[in-house]
Amino acid sequence: MSAGVYEGRVKWVGADSYSKDGGVRVKIDGCDEFFNVPGRFAAVFRKGAEVKVKLVQKGKKLFAENVKQLAAAQPEAERPSSNRASGSGGGVDWEKKDKAIQYQSSRKDAIELVSLLLANGALPLGSGKADSKAAIILGEVDRYTGKFFRDIATLGAVARDEEQRAEDPDVELDAGDSDDDFNDDLDFDDDVAF
Numbered sequence: 391m392s393a394g395v396y397e398g399r400v401k402w403v404g405a406d407s408y409s410k411d412g413g414v415r416v417k418i419d420g421c422d423e424f425f426n427v428p429g430r431f432a433a434v435f436r437k438g439a440e441v442k443v444k445l446v447q448k449g450k451k452l453f454a455e456n457v458k459q460l461a462a463a464q465p466e467a468e469r470p471s472s473n474r475a476s477g478s479g480g481g482v483d484w485e486k487k488d489k490a491i492q493y494q495s496s497r498k499d500a501i502e503l504v505s506l507l508l509a510n511g512a513l514p515l516g517s518g519k520a521d522s523k524a525a526i527i528l529g530e531v532d533r534y535t536g537k538f539f540r541d542i543a544t545l546g547a548v549a550r551d552e553e554q555r556a557e558d559p560d561v562e563l564d565a566g567d568s569d570d571d572f573n574d575d576l577d578f579d580d581d582v583a584f
Contacts, residue, residue: 393452396421397442400463403435416454418443425452436463492542493535500534 398419406413412429418441425445427435431454434441440461445452504527507513513530515523541547 393445393447395442395444397460398440400435400437400439400441403437421445423452425454427454427457431457434459438463493539496538496542497531497535499538500531503534504530 396418398421400416400418402417402424404415406415406426409426409429412432414427414432414435415424416427416435417424425443427443434457439459442458442460443454444456446455447453504513507530508515508527513526515526537546
């Protein structure tokens with residue numbers, strides 16, 4: 391690439407660590423190399439902006455000598471801070487997106503649980519054909535996916551925990567050592583330097 395006039399959309403903008411005036415390093419469509427932009431032009435170079443730039447060669451580097459903004463960068467869609475159910479915010483349906491993420495998480499957790507059940511012999515598959523075993527596994531994954539997905543909305547584990555505590559408040563639900571017992575088990579050798 392050489393000096394000349396280039397026109398294109400800004401693809402990448404980054405800080406120029408050698409600039410003393412807040413300049414940036416830039417790459418645009420239609421230009422194969424990065425070039426330096428002085429601080430006085432830096433505000434024009436936002437990702438997605440359409441620019442026309444005159445580049446000059448100074449040593450091994452290219453520098454923007456003259457800049458014209460042809461079209462400003464479009465602001466990226468931001469997640470709305472309120473009224474999420476309205477679907478506002480750049481056309482993104484955040485409620486639908488949240489549900490999809492919750493479903494994916496539930497599916498992943500269900501696969502993990504079924505894997506644990508299989509590994510520990512807690513999910514009997516019988517001695518049938520591979521297709522029937524696969525159907526059993528997929529059925530269990532679907533069943534647990536639904537269960538975990540519903541638990542997100544109802545906070546099912548929290549409700550079950552509170553229900554069990556209400557039935558017998560003296561019973562400690564967390565089996566194992568208390569925090570005090572745990573801390574007593576931590577034996578540090580004072581002779582070891584950190």
